Amino acid sequence: MSDTTPVLIFDDVRHRYGQAVAVDGLSLTVGVGEVVCLVGPSGCGKSTTLRLAAGLETLQHGRVSIGGRVVAGEGRSLPPEDRNTGMVFQDFALFPHLKVIDNVMFGVRGKDAADKRKRAERILDHVGMARYAQTFPHELSGGEQQRVALARALAPRPALMLLDEPFSGLDTQLRDSVRDDTLSILAEAGTPALLVTHDPREAMRMADRVAVMRSGRLAQVGPPADIYGAPASLFVARFFGHVNELRGTVQANSVETPLGRLPTTEPALGAAVTVGIRNEGLFLGDTGVPATVLSARVLGPYSVVELVLADGTTVTAHVPGTAPPGPDDKVNVDFDRAQAFVFEEE
Amino acid sequence: MHVGAAHNKTRWLTGEGTWHVGGLLIACAVALPIVAVAWLAIFPSENIWPHLFETVLWGYIDNTVRLMAGVAIGSVVIGVGTAWLVSTTEFPGRRIFQWALMLPLAAPTYIVAYVYTDLLEFAGPVQSALRGMFGWQSARDYWFPEIRSVGGAITMMTLTLYPYVYLLSRAAFLEQAGVTREVSRTLGAGPWRTFFRVALPLARPAVVVGMTLALMETLNDFGTVDFFAVRTLTAGVFNVWLTMGNVGGGAQIALVMLGFVVLLILLERLERRRRRYHALATRHRRASRQRLGPRTRWVATLACLLPVALGFVVPGAVLLRNAVVFAEESWSSRFPDFAINSLVLAAGSAVLCVVLATFLAYAVRLRGGALLSGTARIASLGYAVPGAVLALGILNPFGAFDNAFDGWMRDTLGVSTGLLLSGTVAAVMFAYVVRFFALSYGALESGLGRIKPSMEMAARTLGEGPRGTLFRVHLPLMKGTLVTAALLIFVDVMKELPATLLLRPFNFDTLATYVYQFGSSEQLELSSLGALSIVAVGLVPVVLLNQTVARDPSEVM
Numbered sequence: 001m002s003d004t005t006p007v008l009i010f011d012d013v014r015h016r017y018g019q020a021v022a023v024d025g026l027s028l029t030v031g032v033g034e035v036v037c038l039v040g041p042s043g044c045g046k047s048t049t050l051r052l053a054a055g056l057e058t059l060q061h062g063r064v065s066i067g068g069r070v071v072a073g074e075g076r077s078l079p080p081e082d083r084n085t086g087m088v089f090q091d092f093a094l095f096p097h098l099k100v101i102d103n104v105m106f107g108v109r110g111k112d113a114a115d116k117r118k119r120a121e122r123i124l125d126h127v128g129m130a131r132y133a134q135t136f137p138h139e140l141s142g143g144e145q146q147r148v149a150l151a152r153a154l155a156p157r158p159a160l161m162l163l164d165e166p167f168s169g170l171d172t173q174l175r176d177s178v179r180d181d182t183l184s185i186l187a188e189a190g191t192p193a194l195l196v197t198h199d200p201r202e203a204m205r206m207a208d209r210v211a212v213m214r215s216g217r218l219a220q221v222g223p224p225a226d227i228y229g230a231p232a233s234l235f236v237a238r239f240f241g242h243v244n245e246l247r248g249t250v251q252a253n254s255v256e257t258p259l260g261r262l263p264t265t266e267p268a269l270g271a272a273v274t275v276g277i278r279n280e281g282l283f284l285g286d287t288g289v290p291a292t293v294l295s296a297r298v299l300g301p302y303s304v305v306e307l308v309l310a311d312g313t314t315v316t317a318h319v320p321g322t323a324p325p326g327p328d329d330k331v332n333v334d335f336d337r338a339q340a341f342v343f344e345e346e
Numbered sequence: 347m348h349v350g351a352a353h354n355k356t357r358w359l360t361g362e363g364t365w366h367v368g369g370l371l372i373a374c375a376v377a378l379p380i381v382a383v384a385w386l387a388i389f390p391s392e393n394i395w396p397h398l399f400e401t402v403l404w405g406y407i408d409n410t411v412r413l414m415a416g417v418a419i420g421s422v423v424i425g426v427g428t429a430w431l432v433s434t435t436e437f438p439g440r441r442i443f444q445w446a447l448m449l450p451l452a453a454p455t456y457i458v459a460y461v462y463t464d465l466l467e468f469a470g471p472v473q474s475a476l477r478g479m480f481g482w483q484s485a486r487d488y489w490f491p492e493i494r495s496v497g498g499a500i501t502m503m504t505l506t507l508y509p510y511v512y513l514l515s516r517a518a519f520l521e522q523a524g525v526t527r528e529v530s531r532t533l534g535a536g537p538w539r540t541f542f543r544v545a546l547p548l549a550r551p552a553v554v555v556g557m558t559l560a561l562m563e564t565l566n567d568f569g570t571v572d573f574f575a576v577r578t579l580t581a582g583v584f585n586v587w588l589t590m591g592n593v594g595g596g597a598q599i600a601l602v603m604l605g606f607v608v609l610l611i612l613l614e615r616l617e618r619r620r621r622r623y624h625a626l627a628t629r630h631r632r633a634s635r636q637r638l639g640p641r642t643r644w645v646a647t648l649a650c651l652l653p654v655a656l657g658f659v660v661p662g663a664v665l666l667r668n669a670v671v672f673a674e675e676s677w678s679s680r681f682p683d684f685a686i687n688s689l690v691l692a693a694g695s696a697v698l699c700v701v702l703a704t705f706l707a708y709a710v711r712l713r714g715g716a717l718l719s720g721t722a723r724i725a726s727l728g729y730a731v732p733g734a735v736l737a738l739g740i741l742n743p744f745g746a747f748d749n750a751f752d753g754w755m756r757d758t759l760g761v762s763t764g765l766l767l768s769g770t771v772a773a774v775m776f777a778y779v780v781r782f783f784a785l786s787y788g789a790l791e792s793g794l795g796r797i798k799p800s801m802e803m804a805a806r807t808l809g810e811g812p813r814g815t816l817f818r819v820h821l822p823l824m825k826g827t828l829v830t831a832a833l834l835i836f837v838d839v840m841k842e843l844p845a846t847l848l849l850r851p852f853n854f855d856t857l858a859t860y861v862y863q864f865g866s867s868e869q870l871e872l873s874s875l876g877a878l879s880i881v882a883v884g885l886v887p888v889v890l891l892n893q894t895v896a897r898d899p900s901e902v903m
Binding site for chain 1: 362798800801803804805806807808809810811812818819822823
């Protein structure tokens with residue numbers, strides 16, 4: 001596409017509830033056709049951010065633009081109905097008194113009822129729910145309700161789709177397939193989306209870019225691989241996986257850890273740092289330092305092995321296979337330098 | 347850059363502001379009479395507090411307190427006792443009694459009082475029969491309780507108001523997990539001990555709330571105390587205001603009544619809050635009913651039969667007989683006119699109440715705010731404010747407005763407008779709206795509360811504005827609530843007496859005032875058709891309430 005202006009722009013958005021700061025100077029964009037996942041622990045301000053975009057929350061400071069138009073800030077604030085956004089809610093929020101087809105038609109504008117119906121039927125067909133048009137929402141399963149909710153939000157052809165924990169109401173087995181369906185429906189419609197979730201795996205799976213939020217601020221924004229492979233902080237590293245945290249001091253371009261030396265360039269000499277090494281970044285073999293196995297547990301795809309090092313430090317390793325060493329076994333443990341990150345002490 | 351103020355400006359234009367301002371206006375209008383009474387009492391044109399204290403006030407208070415104490419004891423004993431029997435034991439007729447015990451709610455106290463006076467006074471059939479049987483000649487030959495007394499008023503009010511206690515206690519007993527009682531029994535407590543140590547303490551908040559409702563009605567009553575010449579505070583308001591022509595004094599007595607009302611409301615709120623903690627989340631199966639012994643079961647039947655018979659069957663039968671025997675006279679005494687007046691007023695007020703309550707409840711939901719919800723709360727105090735007090739609080743501001751407007755028009759245009767508001771049907775309807783607003787507002791508030799916020803968020807993000815969302819989402823979802831609220835108000839307006847009496851236009855009568863006029867001048871026969879109509883309409887909420895308890899006891903409060 002030629003137009004590269006982002007569809008959604010948050011510019012220095014701040015929001016507080018009474019004294020509690022919910023969003024603190026957030027700037028973020030969602031580009032054309034892009035799916036951005038806003039992820040973070042509960043209470044980090046991600047839902048507030050989404051509601052500010054939808055107009056369900058009153059903007060207090062900053063600016064929000066959708067489709068090149070300022071919808072909040074600069075002395076104006078459009079109500080939700082004038083923002084041209086679609087929203088999918090955690091509880092789907094289907095209107096219980098309306099049939100599926102009438103739910104989908106609810107937001108379709110236009111004079112001609114037949115046209116509106118046609119549009120609704122097309123979109124229902126698109127999400128594979130055409131044969132449920134005359135059904136009432138309570139007769140549908142969770143996954144079906146989710147599709148109808150998505151169809152209803154897409155029917156008015158919104159410039160932007162906002163999704164608030166849209167899969168957390170579904171059981172785990174259903175979730176993966178519904179996620180993929182949602183992505184392909186959004187992609188076909190060409191509708192960019194901002195999706196809020198507390199589940200880091202869901203964010204990784206769905207997002208073109210992941211925005212990690214913590215205490216009202218963005219901790220890191222980037223493609224899933226960057227977030228996982230180059231976390232900007234210990235918080236981000238922890239949020240996307242289990243991390244062994246080892247303390248150390250920077251000495252001449254490297255950090256000495258109980259597991260061995262790790263080259264580093266960034267922090268100044270003598271700085272106190274924490275080295276985070278992903279559990280799956282540890283491996284048992286011939287190299288590395290000696291350790292004793294404390295416990296081992298088979299989880300299926302991998303096994304969790306707890307080890308104690310010579311200096312008494314305990315670390316956890318995720319090792320492939322279903323035949324881990326047993327307790328009290330002596331092993332050597334080494335680590336993948338690409339999955340070890342140096343963070344200055346916070 | 348701070349956009350708060352600018353944001354508000356845009357919202358004014360997009361509609362939510364309109365709702366906010368409209369809601370505030372409604373809430374203020376409904377709160378006006380209550381504020382007006384307080385104002386009049388605090389700043390009277392002539393201070394008669396000292397005079398009131400020296401003369402009548404203590405007598406009014408004394409009578410009111412005795413009346414309330416009597417009704418409290420009577421309605422709790424009858425209400426809780428029958429509720430306990432009906433919900434935990436098995437005896438002949440239980441299935442019928444569980445709804446029949448609510449029937450006395452259909453008859454306004456003043457109507458029941460007229461019937462019993464007619465039956466029990468010296469010339470009435472009961473005393474005549476006794477005299478005939480024992481050969482007594484005059485009142486000096488025997489003793490018979492005087493019905494037109496404080497005791498008589500307590501009896502009448504207990505008979506018609508105990509259903510409030512019964513209804514809420516029964517709901518509480520049904521709600522209590524059956525296991526609590528069974529546990530108590532397995533721990534060695536007998537049925538009496540279980541009742542006093544377990545069931546009653548658990549049900550106490552419901553009992554107290556029911557009692558406060560009965561006492562609010564007691565305070566509100568005018569027809570009975572007027573007829574029985576019991577000088578309560580309500581009678582005092584009428585007396586000082588209308589007979590002595592002292593508005594400030596009337597307002598001051600009204601303020602004392604408001605003091606009682608505030609106490610009752612505080613008590614009610616306190617217990618309602620407590621009730622929330624008492625209500626257990628899990629609803630277990632109900633405990634099996636206890637089968638009573640061969641003799642006790644008939645005692646139970648009698649205990650339930652008496653209140654129903656005395657509170658509903660006897661008065662209903664007397665009225666029915668009179669209505670049939672004197673059908674022609676009743677009909678020709680302008681019954682149809684009064685009935686139409688009543689129906690129009692009741693239907694109009696019901697619709698108005700529901701529309702205004704919908705507007706206000708939705709405005710609160712849209713944007714809330716301490717000011718709006720605070721005013722809404724004051725506005726819903728009307729249900730506790732006695733009709734006489736309310737009338738005083740309406741007539742004075744209306745009269746002041748009429749005088750001021752008339753004066754202004756005469757000064758500027760040379761035209762006299764006379765009385766625009768006071769003494770009009772509009773003033774009467776305004777009183778109804780203020781008094782029964784809480785009924786509709788409470789219903790609407792809880793109806794809206796059952797609709798998840800995500801519903802309107804979905805509608806709004808789908809491009810629908812606040813008004814369209816109300817009409818396309820909320821109202822269709824609340825149809826049942828709206829109809830029920832309107833029905834309850836309709837019935838209450840039909841029964842309302844004191845405010846109607848005080849505010850109606852000259853020569854304008856409703857069924858209630860017509861029954862009052864004929865009933866209190868002991869021409870019950872002629873007003874029986876009217877009284878019977880009021881009772882018949884009064885049966886509607888009894889049926890509704892019964893269905894609610896059967897479906898979900900927790901929804902009663």
